[in-house]
Structure formats: structure tokens, C-alpha cells
Amino acid sequence: MAKPSRRGVCLVISAPSGAGKSTIAQALREADPTIFTSISVTTRAPRPGEEEGVHYYFRDMPTFRRMAEAGELLEWAEVFGRGYGTPRAPLEAALAAGRDVILDIDWQGHRLMRQAMADDVVGLFVLPPSLEELEARLRGRKTDGDAEIASRMKAAMGEMSHWPEFDYVLVNDDLDKAVAEARSVLVASRLARARRKDLEALWPVAG
């Protein structure tokens, strides 16, 4: 197979639950179907309408632990008391084939991804316009009960305090604007530092 002209960008999008990162990631993928979708493994139960291998790989805790110990997960973290992790092999294959990848994971996962593949990772943190709007979005989504929403709201301030660790930060007040900004981050990242290695092999560089 011919070598791709560049390695893909691994765009890690994090946010407190309900801020809109999955919605933004989905819009980016719909606009550009070449973007690779990483499907995480989780120990949480499927929500109504969620499908195995589409939204998540749903596994019990012993299986999740075995995968983590065997190195099958590039990163994994406990979020809201459950295990979530990124399968290693499909993501590495996609980047090597020159495909951009979007990961919709929490701030701990972003830290671990930076340790695992610093040159490939670009971090984007999505903030909600306010705590009231965050709670309204969690309620409006109708996927979680009161106790789960309370637990996610309780964690939100702590999660949001990690925004300075990211390369880019946006406020998702207007969805179209947020998607356009996230798209700009992806395009700029394609042209940025790690991508220069490919050009250095092709074009002269002043000594």
C-alpha cells in the first residue's frame, strides 16, 4: 500500500457531560466522512437506543480490566464510577493511514493521550455557556435520571477546571458557531507542527 502523504491528527474533545462535545464531534464527522470514529469501551449499561459497536462496546468490569491489563486500551479512566477506554489498534491504524481521528473523552483521557502520542494529539475543551444551561441540556437530552444528572452536575466544576490543559477552548453557546470553530481547529492542526515532518522530506529547509 502507498504511504499516506501525512499522518492523521488526533483531535481530543473534552467537556463536562452535557456541554455538547458528542454533538459537535458528530457534526464534524457528517461534514467529513473520512474522519475516523473511535468507539470507546465502557462498563456502563446501554441507554435506550444505544447499540453495541455503534455508540460503545459495552463490557463487564472483569473484561474491561482484562483489556486494560493486556494493553488493548490506549487510555482508560473511571468516569462517574464506570470504566471508559479507547481501543488502541483501530486508532493507531487510522492515524497511520492518514485519517484524522476525533476522540470524545474526558480530561483524564486527554492527559493520558498526550502521554501516549504527544505529536499526534490536539486538545479541544468545550465549555457550556453557564451551569444552568448545562443542566438544562442534560435534562433536555432525556437520557439520564435525576440521580445521574445530579452526579454529573456535581462533577462538572471539577472537570471544567482542567480547561487550561487544552490547546484550544470554545464556548458552545451557538451550535453552528461551535462546530465551525471546532472545524477550524482541525484544519489548523492539519497544517501545524507535526504535519511539517512530511513537508521536510519533500521541500528544502534552510540550515
Ligand SMILES: Nc1ncnc2c1ncn2[C@@H]1O[C@H](COP(=O)(O)OP(=O)(O)OP(=O)(O)O)[C@@H](O)[C@H]1O
Ligand atoms: N449549542 C447548543 N445549544 C443547545 N443545545 C445543545 C447545544 N449543543 C448541544 N446541545 C444539546 O445538549 C445535549 C447534550 O449534548 P451532548 O450529548 O453532545 O453532550 P456531551 O458533552 O457529549 O455529553 P456526554 O459527556 O454525557 O456524552 C444534547 O441534547 C444536544 O442536542
Ligand SMILES: Nc1nc2c(ncn2[C@@H]2O[C@H](COP(=O)(O)O)[C@@H](O)[C@H]2O)c(=O)[nH]1
Ligand atoms: N477517558 C475516557 N473517557 C470517555 C471515553 N468514552 C467516553 N468518555 C467520557 O465519559 C463521560 C460519560 O460518557 P456518557 O456516554 O456516559 O455520557 C463523557 O465525559 C465522555 O467523554 C473513553 O474512551 N475514555
